[in-house]
Amino acid sequence: MSEKIVLYYFNGRGKMESVRWLLAAAGVQFEEVFLTKREDYEKLVNDGVLMFQQVPLVEIDGMQLVQTKAILNYVAGKYNLYGKDLKERAMIDMYSEGVSDVMDMIIFSLVTPPEEKKKQLSNIEQKAKDRLLPVFEKRLASSQFLVGNRLSRADVHLLEVTLMLQEMFPAVLSGFPKVQAFQEKMKALPTISKFLQPGSARKPPPDEAYVKTVKEVLSHIFK
Template sequence: MSEKIVLYYFNGRGKMESIRWLLAAAGVHFEEVNLTKREQYEKLLNDGALMFQQVPLVEIDGMQLVQTKAIMNYIAGKYNLNGKDLKERVMIEMYSEGLCDCMEMIMMLVFKKAQEKETQLGVIKGKVTSRYFPVYEKALSGSQYLVGSQLSRADVHLMEATLMLEELFPTILSTFPNLKAFQDRMRSLPTINKFLQPGSQRKPQPDDVYVKTVMEVLNF
């Protein structure tokens, strides 16, 4: 197996995007294999690469890793994005899990019908402004990072989530000044800034082509 880091997924955000963000924030080069045909997926299955018959799949350090949380935990540990001790790590994981829950709601929007999507948008905005953002706004009061004195995976996930939410609700940070200031600081980090530039491996908002590809490859 190659020593390169290779990501196997669709040419879109989905569950792989947070993995791309972590690698990019760590300044790590990675390659991608975009699944566009059912045959590619079946080959991964037949080769035994997908433990639970699901993607994302990441080849790293001679391993074939599946399950998004396991992949992100490994990357965070390998590239020093998981805090300095066990207490910091559990706080990072709590913040990260909340953000993953939040982003999963957004991920599923593209697969919903128009009327369901409008209803869900209202649900998302309500939960974000009353349940999620107040937690991160408080954590960033007088602090540069969510946990401890260095960048962690929780900070990277928060940056990704705030940008995704601004795509849906452009003024959503207007009543969260600490989050807005945090976002500005994150933009100034060289690796993050590079990932935000045109031509990077950051994916755009999902469209009908992405949905059609996912449905065809997974045979839904």
């Protein structure tokens, strides 16, 4: 297996987008293989590289890693985005999991039946405003970074989710000035600024074509 980092997923955000964000924030190059047809998924399964028959899959350091959290943990540990000790790491995990609760709701809203969509979106907005953002607004009032005195994966995940929330609810940060200031500071970091430019590996918000591809590739789920 080569030294290259290779990401196997759909050509869209889904569960891989946070991995792309983390690698990009660390300034690490990676390649991508996109699943566009059912056969692409079947080949990976038949080759035995998907431990649980699920993507994301990331080839890194001679390993074929699956399970998004395991991938994120490894990337964060390898590129010094996981705190200086176990206590910092526990704090980073708490913030990251809080973000992931809302991120998962956003990801799965894609396949929510149309009649439930409105309610689901309103749940996401409410959860973001009532639970998620107040925690970070409070924390960022007294600290530049979420944990310790340097960038961690928690900061990167927070930036990602707040940008996603703004795409869906443009005024969502209006009562959260510290989170807004944090966003601006994060966006100015050279690696992140580069990732936010057109032409980077960052994926656009999902559209119908993306949903169609996912449903075709995973036709055993979306019957």
